[in-house]
Amino acid sequence: MIKTMDSHPPHTASPQSAAPSELSQARADFLKVCDFDFYYGKKQALFKINMEIPQRQVTAFIGPSGCGKSTLLRNFNRMNDLIDGVHHEGDILLNGRSIYDKKIEIIALRRSIGMVFQKSNPFPKSIYENIVYSLRIAGVSNKRILDETVEHSLRGAALWDEVKDRLQDSALGLSGGQMQRLCIARAIANRPEILLMDEPCSALDPIATAKVEDLIHELKHQFTIVIVTHNMQQATRCSDRTAFFYLGKLIEYDETQKIFTNPGEKQTEDYITGRFG
């Protein structure tokens, strides 16, 4: 079930996303977490997490600070492996394959999963170079393909009109909201399967936040999105399913509507109504 990396990546296609009915059946367990424990050294951060994240939907992780939602997110593309002394029990499966399978290269995994960080981190390069970075590291150098990718990704991130005349300018000259949308464009440039977003709007003003949220609505037609957020209204607005975490445990996971109107667990209700933050 491994997709082959051709030398011409599959975005010579038109920028419009295909209508949902043309795509095959989306998997309900596209990203599946099985009995997952996670430790930073001796400290256990995640306790027996079990969940199935459906394809091409937006799933939100909510919960108070330190509850493990970011930790779990960063395990999906094994970014936590960069930290010394971590280990885990249990498994995480992407489209039926364990991401910890010895035969899978972490590099390959990370190229299949896009990540947007809390504080936007564009490279100190031009806007153009930021976007094509993931293509260059995959060995693509054909200028036509690179140009098309840049336009496609920036359109996809709703940034094209604003920067199309200054693609060679430094990315660091953009505003905060633009930088974050650039990071989103960069993350989707190489057509990842999943887009992980770790509190992407926490450093943005309301207008920029609204733009990013509109973007998420657009992107979910093509990508599976998992978003960690502190902002419950954001979860309500953007996500199809919501998972509530507390102290490293998954307390409740259900359709967003249900979580926020009729939560099953008392803790969930307490958190949503603001009884603790």
Place this chain on the structure above:
Amino acid sequence: MQTDAPAIEQGGIKEFKRRPDLFRVLCWVASAATVAMLAWIIIEITRQAAPSIQKFGLDFLTNSKWVPNRNIYGVSPFLIGTVVSSVIALIFALPLGLAIAIFLSEDFLPLPVRQFVRFTVEMLAAIPSVVYGLWGIFVVIPLVQAFGAWAVVAFKDIPVLNSIFAPPAYGNSMLTASLVLALMILPTITAISRSALVAVPGTLREGAYALGSTRWEAIFGVILPTAAPGIVAATILALGRAMGETMAIAMLIGNSSRLTSSLLSPAGTLAGLLANQFGEAEGLQVSSLMYAALLLVVITLFVNIAGEAVLRYTQKKTAGIR
């Protein structure tokens, strides 16, 4: 028209073929070579010194005769010269360096003046050793000669002093070399001491002032004691630098192999010995020079390790204060 569908259709993970990271190997080799370099230096010098070590053993350090013609080698005058010149240099440089460091960390005078002084000290550090030597020949030697002439007469009948300032008063002398050496290690002491002083948390200063201290009561009572480990580190590292200094010393100290107690007489240091004699040495002389070099390496390594250890200790200590 092809849609994006086929790509996502299959799902799953992109393929990537891992190739060995040759660059990493290259970097590893460079690192290993760097570490090996230090070992190689010590081993090679020891190897070259072996004949002399075999012949003289530890007597090399205590013999005071260095006579190439008769293959008699002993470095005690040079060992003592190294230590004495460095210590005297420190005696001059430490108070001066500390004063400058305090000046730079307090606001006696406006910022531009402080920046200018700091720039001056940095310039002093950049001047090549050989230029210090040249300057020393034409400025310091006459001064020391004049001072020496006076001192020899003035201290003639005072015990101890009359052997430290014994006639004849040469220009090329221990005193001359030590003075210039002091100037050369001044930037080291100033820079490290200033860092130590500036690292003293503002809360400590404020506390002292709030209790009604004058500025200097705060400095002596609180700031200097807190910065003391850093100042000690500065001193030790400056000592290490002084012991290794070669050219200016070689040009000013007279390069004598006789042991004397007078500061006004020529003397010699290990580094100066090496600079002067290596060019034309042969056989056992080369070996003995290597032995001397080995001693110099060992001494400076020890001093530098001690200095670094104290520096690391001070960084830990001030890091903890809120």
Place this chain on the structure above:
Amino acid sequence: MNTATAEPTDFFSGAKAARSSARSLWSKFLSGICVGLALLTLVPLLSIVFLVLKNGLPLLSWNVFTELPPAAGMTGGGFGNAVVGTLLMVGIALALATPFGILSAIYINEYDPYSRLSNAVRFVAKLLTGIPSIICGVFAYAVVVLTTGGFSAWAGGFALAILILPTILLTAEQALLGVSKAYREASYGLGATNFQTIWRVVLPDALPAIMTGIMLAVARAAGETAPLVFTALFSQFWIQSLREPTASLSVLIYNFSTLPFEHQIKMAWTASLVLVILVTIANITAQVVFRRR
């Protein structure tokens, strides 16, 4: 006067006030001494600069760069070969030391920061900075001069390389540390390998600071004499090959300063002027041109 606690203390008169003003006076006096001593440091520096200019300028002309050193007792001539020699040997030193320094820094900062090798490298680099420059010459003597049977520019360059290696390594390490972690995270998140991240993101960003370190090393190496006195020795002639004794500015100053001829001494001052200018330019380039935003 009643000293009962009901009375407020008079801050501005009385014994306590007198003591306090004496303390203030003493403090001011000490400040004066401190400032005086600090300004005193200007004196030697000004003296050196003044003398180098005063004694060095008269003979400074283009001849100095195009002619060879005069024989003892003769006038005229220059030290063109010494300038060339210095630049050559500093160049050799850079070519030898820079790869080792930068690649080592990359290993200890990017690949395996906590390994034993990395800790050893950091420790050794610090120690190597404390090695007296004459020892670099002694080592080069043992390794190059004794094995090749003669003095050469290679030996001199090698000695200088040992001298500047730790500086380049440590400044390169600092340069790499200065690269924001966020950039690395973004790169790894996009699925870049270690090498790609280092080559495409980290090194380009660290380059200005690395160049600063290199320029500082150049400044240091150009001014050094001890590593060259018995490795490259000296030469009165233009350089024909790297395998023979080579002149350098610093050794020229050393040799000429002890000669009893006035002209040679003047040459030494002029050479000092050129050397100081060279070193200053390198230092300024390092600190100003490559300064990070």
